Amino acid sequence: MTGTYSLSRKEGWRRFVDTTPRTRPDVLTSAGLAALSGDARADYDEARHDWHANFGIIATPQLRAVREELELIVASNRQDPDRVRGAAVIDGHPGLGKTTIINLFARDYHRVALRRHGELTDQGHEHIPVFRVGLTSNTTLRTLNKMICQFYGHPGADRGSAAQLAASALDCVLSCQTRVGIIDDVHFINQHSRDGLAVSNHLKWLANELPVTFIYAGVGLSERRFFDEGLSGPSAALAQTARRWTRFEVGLFDHDRHWLALVKAIDRQLVLAAHRPGQLSGLAGYLFARTGGHIGSLMTLIIRGCFKAIRIGDESISQGLLDTVRIDEAAEKARRTPVGTPVRTAGGRERS
Template sequence: MTTAYSLSRKQGWRRFTDTPARTRPERMSPTALTRLAPLERAHYNDSRHDWHANFGTIATPQLKQVREELELIVASNRQDSDRVRGAAVIDGFPGLGKTTMANLFARDYDRTARQLGGETTEAGDERIPVFRVGLTSNTTLRTLNKMICEFYGHPGAANGTAAQLATFALDCVLKCETRIGIIDDVHFINQNSKDGLAVSNHLKWLANELPVTFIYAGVGLTERRFFDEGLSGESTALAQTAARWTRLEVASFDRDDSWTGLIKAIEKQLILAKARPGKLVALDDYLFERTGGHIGSLITLVTRGCFKAIANGTESLSRELLETIRIDEAAERSRKRRAAETKKRVRKKEGAGR
């Protein structure tokens, strides 16, 4: 059974870092499935639903590339505290796994840091190698500081001015020997508003004062001119963004071998009684038409499809079943255009084979 927790609190983050990988349920044959007693089948189906929703991360080319870049940036940020460290920003369109990439890298870093340094610092404080917060559309300088304090469970997080909360946050980072700070959803920062400008400048202050490597994640930051804003005119203070942040782009999949490889990897994770190797891969054109190469949309479609296949007893994913499932609106809206592209590609293949 899935347990709810928040990665914006140290307890939830610790659960994320320390919980072992799920045990993969056994794949039963259709005959063995029919022999289960009603309660046994209910428990078995529940374990399969949980598995399909959480079967782990596929090591896509995009994930591997971003991870290598993050390892390089973090490992090379060994400057003394009087020097500013460079930051990384994971940028791309929605549904491409940016947050997952940041979280998984930071999780592994957290585990290694505690293994090497111990669960407590030399001064006896809890070692917390990573903190993580997510911005909202109404984040202000004070609420950003408050969110950092709330991650650590600082008793002063409920009250205090922005300046006081900033001091508390600095104390937490120093005492707990934090080395990575994840700031998610930075696209919510409106650099043209008073609060947005204050938050943007405060991120620079945090980078100056905290001995951590910041990893930011956001949607369409280049298109929003997030890095260009402030390079001239009245907002010249924002020029530091482009100078200090290393942009790591996450691209959607193209309709090529990497897409087919992703489908193959997902197919191996399915626990359906009537699933057959290659059946899902045969739908790779259709799956691209439905999702546009966005891994988030693909996982949603497959997960919901598995739930329905188990619930209605078909125990297999087919185009007919997947056609009954709706996913995110962005994918649905652009489906007609991709369907036309798919037909054109199929006709081209058929023509080449004659």
């Protein structure tokens, strides 16, 4: 059974950091499957379901490019505590792997920091190189501070004013020598509301006070004019977000060699008795039409397709089988659109 944990708690984050890659189940022939006992077959199928849902991350061009930029920003942020470090923000539409890119980078950074500096700080505190929180649609100044305290397991996380929780969060970060802060789903910040403006200003305060490189992720930030805050009129001189945050966009795949390479890489991971090498690659065009170049939609389609192929005994992925698998509504809506009709994406672009 797949473990359950939250990356917004240090225990869950540490489990994610410490987890070793899964072992790929052996590919059995149809005769090998038939020779298994009932319990052995059930266990084997469970192992395959877990594998297909978690076989690892494929190094797409987007992942490699953004990772290199994050490494540059974090490694070069060596300013003394009295100076503000630059931040990075990963922007893009849903289902393109933004959170995955950040989590993988932060996981590797965490591992390296522990190897170099040990499990404890010089003062004997737990060394936690990275903290991670995800915002919600009703995040306020107090709840943001509370979430940071909860990540560290601070005993006072459930009580105190916003200012008291901010002081506790500051103490946690400093005591644990945290150097990277991940804040996901920043698109929930409404800078035109009172609470949203308070949260936005608090993020700037944290960047001023903490010796931490912040990495943010959000959906459609550019379209929401998230970076235009304060950049016009008499307040232009006070603008900070667009000056301090380096934006990286994770875009859709095009139907090109990169898409084909991605499908080929997935093809090699399938553990199905009747699957032939290259079979999935032959469906690259169909898969693009079904998912519109969204890697999240693609993975959902493949995972559910593999589950169904095992359950019904086909042990193979075909277009006919995938036609019976429903995925996210955006992809299904595009699927129903006649070929050649421009489809407007969430960002306003048209794709044929």
